[in-house]
Amino acid sequence: MTLHRDSPQAPTLGPGVLTRRRFLQFIGATAGSGAVASTMGAWGHIGIAAQTSPPMMDGSGNGVKVIVVGAGPGGCPAAYELVKLGYDVTVIEARDRLGGHVFTVRGGSKTFEYGKGEQVCDWDDENMWYDAGPSRIPFYHRSFFHYAQELNIPLMDHKNIDLNGWVYAEGINGGLNGKRMRLHEMRADMGGYTSQLLAQAVNQEDLDLPLTAEDRDVLIDYLINWGILSSGDLTYGPSDHRGYIVLPDTQSAGEVADPYPMQDLFPFAASILGAAGGYLATTPVFDWQTTLVKPKGGVSELYETGFKNALGDRVRLNCEATEIRQSDDGVRVVFLNKETGETEEVSGDYCVCNIPLSVLIKLGTDFSGDFRTATQSVPYAMALRTGLGFNRRFWEEDDWIYGGQSFSNISELGILAYPDDGYGAKKGAILGMYNFGTDAAHVSSLAYEDRVQLALDLGSKIHPQMREEFVSGFSVAWHLEPYSLGAWPSYTQRTRQEFFPKLQEPDGRIYLVGEHLSYVNAWIEGAAQAAWLQVEKLHTRVMQA
């Protein structure tokens, strides 16, 4: 069955809007529920993605005017789909760039934070960039793949895990306090020791375990392989799984080290897993499982190249919305043209608003009581990302780490993330600090340069050579950034139940979009899903008017 909306076989259901739901009802009526299930499976409804492409819709917007406020991960796909449906779209964007919270920092990038002033990046090499906002897209975030293909954005791999990356822990008991080791060492040794302990325990027949004799045997077989145990006495010992201290070459077969002592490793590994279990548990959280990707050159490419080319001069940059007003007949967006200093306004029939709630509540609006209360009732979380630029890719040349991350138990530091491209180039930049909550608040109270120095201080515990190669840094605290005032919303069960449904419904002629309108918060996928949801609602309404 051909599903693409342009296909001549794509069924229509008479006049009106063909929505995905109506199509499924049609299929169910003609071919039964099994056909619906397989259709849904083909669309990816069962199991993983809720929606893999924009809603199938017929009809034309016929030049109905929509003002999109904010060219972010919600506003861009919303504007794009509305243009395809024949609407007259204008996008008002406060910043000098598209992408909103998506912000790939490179030479010339600028930001401003309240209390801290302006910051300009002086990196001078095409291999020096980092994502100060979203930096990776999981394989199941299908909206991203849809637009990357439609807008011809080349993709690259994103690695979270490089087994040769470092893990470092301090403030712990035992002989590994303040030490670093390779992730493959920690993983092999912990897997080995825990398997050994379990296998030896299970092997004692007098232990009361909920296992049959056969269960015990197969479990021990598994553990021998998983934990790299000797099949004789079920002990864990040295192997090349944990890496070499002398590599094999023409002269020798190389040498592997003994595992770290159990009593030293356990507190080390426990602390690392406490800090980074999302990445380092037996399997990472689903969002962080391979394959992850990003656009070549950074996530901004989707917006600053892809959507920018598609939307063209419909997007007005440096126009900061101050009011969003509506009447029975239409909407009016008042904005400050930052280039001229003049206040302007633009009118339309509907408004699609991509402004985060934390900023939206500062604007002059006519929202109805319940809707206004909902916009005021969802707080935003804090996050901070600092990038560090280097003259030499010491993590590659010295440490043989190509992409992926290093981990520590220093919550102020968070992960270090290395570039997954430009391998072997001379210069490069890393994500040198990524923290949240009170750590982000504390670090953000420092001036930009002090944050960078702190990142160097902490990062030097993992890479002692860091300062030698350092060029300059760049730091973004999203809760201080004027057009974000936060990194993402913090819903609770209460606020989901009470306010979230209200936010998803339009207030008069105004529809909100953004990741805050989904359950996939803090991901661009959530914003695109919300854009599709709201465009479908808006178009249905216009077609029925």
Place this chain on the structure above:
Amino acid sequence: MTTRSLPGARATVLGALMILTLAIGVPLIVSAQGATPGATPAISAGDDLLVRGEAIYNNVCIACHQPDGKGIEGIYLPLAGNPAVTLEDPTYLVTVILNGRGGMPRFDTTYSDEEIASIASFVRQNWENDAPAVSAEQVAGVRAIYATSDVPTPEGQIPAGSDRATPEATPSS
């Protein structure tokens, strides 16, 4: 301790209080829920509480509210000299710290009742502010209000002059 009134009853109570206010001309603290209005908590605002609160403030809160407590105009509310902070009934202040509001993050899962009491006490007594300290029990009482999802936000508690009024401020560039 705290009694939880039903939404309808609260409106009636509010209505009655407003009429009473007009009748006798005495400003009453409108508080349908939370601590008994006007009661001074039976704790000593000792050094420990304020020292701890100051430490948290200087580590976390200054990022937005600034060391001088004046915030950033139109963006982050001032705490110094802000009547919403020094109401005799601290319920609104504690609610904002616990639940957050817009750009103000929530701290309910970050800090204990004691820690939130210390932050609230510190901001109520630092700079030119002079209001009674807040106890951990009072914080626990406010938490309890939001423990179930079917209790709506007690809007009647939010005083005029806070950002609850029609927002007109433009973020400065």
